[in-house]
Amino acid sequence: MANEDIALNSEQLLALYHMMVLIRRTEEQLARAHQMGLVPGPCHTYVGEEAIAAGVCANLREDDVVFSTHRGHGHALAKGVSPRAVAAELFGKATGCSQGRGGSMHLFAPEIGLMGTSGIVGPSILQGAGAGYSFKLLASDQVSVAFFGDGAVSNGAFHEGLNMAAIWDLPVIFVCEDNMYATEVAFRDATRVQDVAQRARVSYDMAAVRVDGNDVLAVHRAAEEAVARARAGGGPSLIDCKTYRARPHAEGMRDGGYRSAEEMQAWKERDPIAAHAAWLIEAGHAEAADLDAIEAQVNSTVDDAIEFARASPFPDPSTAADFIFGAGG
Amino acid sequence: MREITFTEAAREALTEQMALDPSIFVVGEGIGERGGNFNTTLGLYEKYGPMRLRDTPIVERGFVGMCAGAAMTGARPVVDFMIVDFILDSMGELLNQISKIQYMSSGRIKMPMVLRGCIGIGGAAATHHSGSYYPLFVHIPGFRVALPSNPYDAKGLLTTALTGDNPVLFLEHKLLLNRRGSVPEEAYKLPYGQAAVLREGSAATVVALAVMVPKVLQICDELAKDGLDIEVIDPRTLAPLDTTTILESVRKTGRLLIADETFGPCGIGAEISAQVMEQGFDDLDAPIARLNGAHTPTPYSPTLENAVIPDQAAITKAIRDLVAE
Ligand SMILES: Cc1ncc(C[n+]2csc(CCOP(=O)(O)OP(=O)(O)O)c2C)c(N)n1
Ligand SMILES: [Mg+2]
Helix, strand or coil: CCCCCCCCHHEEEEEEEEHHHHHHHHHHHHHHHCCCCCCCCCCCCCCCCCCHHHHHHCCCCCEEEEEECCCCCCHHHHHHCCCCHHHEEECCCCCCCCCCCCHHHHCCEEHCCEEECCCCCCHHHHHHHHHHHHHCCCCCCCCCEEEEEEHHHHCHHHHHHHHHHHHCCCEEEEEEECCCCCCEEEEHHHHHCCHHHHHHHHHHEEEEEEECCCCCCEEEHHHHHHHHHHHHHCCCCCEEEECCCCCCCCCCCCCCCCCCHHHHHHCCCCCCCHHCCCHHHHHHCHHHHHHHHHHHHHHHHHHHHHHHHHHCCCCCCHHHCCCCCCCCC | CEEEEEHHHHHHHHHHHCCCCCCCEEEECCCCCCCCCCCCCHHHHHHHHHHEEEEEEHHHHHHHHHHHHHHCCCCCEEEEEEEHHHHHHHHHHHHHHHHCCHCCCCCCCCEEEEEEEEEECCCCCCCCCCCCCCHHHHHHCCEEEEECCCCCHHHHHHHHHCCCCCCCEEEEEEECCCCCCCCCCCCCCCCCCCCCCEEECCCCEEECCCCHHHHHHHHHHHHHHHEEEEEEEEEEEEECCCHHHHHHHHHHHHEEEEEEEECCCCHHHHHHHHHHHHHHHCCCCCEEEECCCCCCCCCHHCCCCCCCCCCHHHHHHHHHHHHCC
């Protein structure tokens, strides 16, 4: 990896590693739990894309907000939701971060800025822009992040959301996770312009960069600039992260036919965690034993989370219609 | 008390609340310097500028979805659709996001948002500018739906909407906008889910919605001369719907007609009728009657347009038939 001028200290660099491993192990355990029938609904994992959530969210404060997608476990963990609360939610338990109302696609922890993952492709872009509008209206220096996949780029929400954020200079960071496929539809078949950053620049005059989404330091650096720009009143940015999902679209779905074994293998060799580990050692920020220690610590955290989820109670059926309305009118 | 128009009353509510709450902002097409196609924001841009009176491109889905994000993070958006038919471009954001987020977040996220616009048939506006659509929103859990029929209710219901935590459809029938009525100068809130009994009577109950309210009241004044005392109820809000007041009235009169300009199938009349059947069957002395506009897109030519709405003769006949049952 070509990351000469790294402004991060060893502790921060290891924290990125820690977060990526935490996401990976949580996802692997959730996938296993899904196979065992412990996750009653769908489960879209983030395996292979960990560098994006880790690299972006490391630049956020707790009061900054994130709007996420159906593939949002990684965003939730990186924003600070505990593995226990994520696992319990997927298990459908009362202790889940959405108290069992949401599952994999509806993770909420607004108290720490996770404003929701979503079962619908597109709205994260609009809602992310809207939070930016709020912060500008209320003269707050909070920023808003909208994650979305390549599948959302051809949706009207992309055009409408980016356009509004641009014309009103909203403090928003749009993060495109281009993993080359929307379910089984290849991005190259969905658009004439796969360079999403170019679209943002040309169509909306927005600051935009294209980065290797499997390089956590590249993502981190792009996000750092974008967050600083937004916080300083400099308006929105787009980060176009090129990446690849290592598992099927959702657990239990087939993964052949639409992508080749060679392609999958080539991306496996660009695994973001292995790459960062190798770089940390090579650059002298860690020794193999340090990384092993992180791994061991994460393993026990995730084991605990799964055990917590398993042992937690299901929600009380009498609460099924609670919280439809707030106060007043 | 001074008399002002429906539009002035609603604008007064917005003006008062914008002065009190800096998190309120309005989005829409022409609601900035222009003051709104229907004068909904007249004079406010000069006071509050573009961040709070936000003229938008023509992106109904976009700005509704954007306002969801704003409402979730401490602001209080008012979406001014001008004509409510335009809301249809944003249905995914409304039905799949805005109505569900308080619930999905277990009440931790609030969704204080007002969605306002003109409804109804009139003025040869034709089918893309004559819709009402409120049964769609009543069907979905998570919306409040206000349907004021007079200036007093317009101000009070909008004030409540602007101070609560919920997404509120505030629907303004275009033929009511210039009607005048007594309105207090100070701010006041009207509760949702509380119908108004506008006329007491014993021969039958008529539940009238929006523009049907003044029409029905006028007809009932005529019928009174023939000794027919009709009770007239304006639900004022459809979600929540005050079925208690309707049931009490039916207990007294034994007869019920629901007069609604919009479509019959799966409509408000069908809902009220089912609820009265379930909860007040023994009080009924006659089958419940519904009077609706024709189940058709709205045509342009005045002769056709008049043919799809219940006119004075149709309303009078419906009431007389009900009493004669
Ligand atoms: C509006 C909408 N249409 C269809 C779907 C079904 N769906 C779920 S995920 C998905 C593909 C999304 O692809 P992308 O945005 O690239 O995200 P990825 O799954 O690759 O992370 C589709 C079509 C949906 N959730 N929302
Ligand atoms: Mg994709």
